[in-house]
Amino acid sequence: DSGVTQTPKHLITATGQRVTLRCSPRSGDLSVYWYQQSLDQGLQFLIQYYNGEERAKGNILERFSAQQFPDLHSELNLSSLELGDSALYFCASSVGAATGELFFGEGSRLTVL
Amino acid sequence: AQTVTQSQPEMSVQEAETVTLSCTYDTSESDYYLFWYKQPPSRQMILVIRQEAYKQQNATENRFSVNFQKAAKSFSLKISDSQLGDAAMYFCAYRSAGIGFQGAQKLVFGQGTRLTINP
Numbered sequence: 001d002s003g004v005t006q007t008p009k010h011l012i013t014a015t016g017q018r019v020t021l022r023c024s025p026r027s028g029d030l031s032v033y034w035y036q037q038s039l040d041q042g043l044q045f046l047i048q049y050y051n052g053e054e055r056a057k058g059n060i061l062e063r064f065s066a067q068q069f070p071d072l073h074s075e076l077n078l079s080s081l082e083l084g085d086s087a088l089y090f091c092a093s094s095v096g097a098a099t100g101e102l103f104f105g106e107g108s109r110l111t112v113l
Numbered sequence: 114a115q116t117v118t119q120s121q122p123e124m125s126v127q128e129a130e131t132v133t134l135s136c137t138y139d140t141s142e143s144d145y146y147l148f149w150y151k152q153p154p155s156r157q158m159i160l161v162i163r164q165e166a167y168k169q170q171n172a173t174e175n176r177f178s179v180n181f182q183k184a185a186k187s188f189s190l191k192i193s194d195s196q197l198g199d200a201a202m203y204f205c206a207y208r209s210a211g212i213g214f215q216g217a218q219k220l221v222f223g224q225g226t227r228l229t230i231n232p
Contacts, residue, residue, distance in 0.1 A: 002157075033219060042204065042224040043158075056219050088156055092220075101148060102208075102220050104158035 003027065006091050006105035014113055018079040021108045025072055025093030031055070032074040033102060034066055035090040043090065049074055081112045115140045117207050119223035126195045127231050133180075134190045134226045136205030144210035147181065147188045148220070153201040161203070164188065166210070192228075200230045 003026035013019055025032050034046040045058035049068035060066075063081075068074040078085060088109050092102040116139045126132035138147070149161040164172045164181050171179050176196075180189045192199055205223040 035220075037156075043220075043222045045219045045221070048219055058219065090158060092158075101146070101160050101163055103160075104150075106155075106157050109156075 002103040002105065004091060004093050004103050004105035006089075006108050008108055009106065010109050010111075012111045012113065013081060015081055015083060017081050017112075018077065019081065019110065021076040021078070021089050021091075021110075023074045023076070023091030023093075023105060025074070025091075026103055029093035029095050029103070030072065031094045032068055032072070033092045033094075034060075034074070034076050035092065037088040037090060037107070038084075039087075046076070078110070081110075083112050086110055086112045115142075115145075115207050115209070115221050117205050117221050117223040119203075119205055119226050121226045122224070123227045123229070125229040125231055126192075128195055128197060130195055131191060131193045132195055132228065134192075134203050134205075134228065136188045136190070136223055138186050138188065138205070138207050140186070140207065142209055146208045146210060147179075148206040148208070149177070149179070149190045150204045150206060150222075151199075151201045152204065152225070153198075158204075162190065195230050197230050197232060200228060202227050 005024040007022045030051045033048045035043040037043045046060040048056040066076045088107045090107045092104045094102045145166045147164045151159045151161045162174045176193045178191045202225045204225045206220045
């Protein structure tokens with residue numbers, strides 16, 4: 001158990017819909033990262049938050065947005081969903097640069113029909 | 114931008130044998146971290162081993178060890194005495210050290226190597 005909690009674990013929805021994925025980082029971790037993993041692909045970095053502020057952006061579509069709340073949990077909002085958005089979405093957290101590694105949640109599997 | 118390359122999409126090894134997975138990376142930075150993550154069929158991302166770039170000594174974790182060649186920008190993973198439970202996708206990853214700056218500390222992943230263990 002990494003200590004990072006993601007909900008929901010599985011989600012099936014239709015094209016054009018909007019979903020919200022939630023992540024609770026490990027206790028004490030201030031950074032939250034979101035990654036997308038399409039079928040048999042590597043992990044693509046979407047966005048990073050640190051203590052409530054956006055710090056780095058990757059290949060995140062304009063239809064996607066995220067935020068980190070004062071209690072440090074984060075939400076990834078995906079709107080106007082397309083078939084190609086079907087993927088495993090990972091949240092990870094870290095304390096910062098001191099330890100280096102990211103700890104990953106179990107992922108949220110999104111299926112868009 | 115940093116890039117990570119895993120040139121072996123698939124590897125297989127006999128149970129109890131040794132296998133080495135390759136990884137190269139490209140960076141202009143001198144201070145960084147390198148990682149190997151394992152992704153079994155459950156899809157959970159599990160940290161296998163980490164290496165700090167400033168350390169010359171290669172990291173080891175039980176049956177897992179790395180060969181870190183900083184000048185060559187190479188970071189291979191050796192798995193000794195392979196077990197059936199080692200079957201998974203293995204990802205090499207790079208992360209800037211960025212001490213004091215939280216803006217560029219994302220992990221950059223390679224495309225992965227699928228490891229099969231033959232009984």
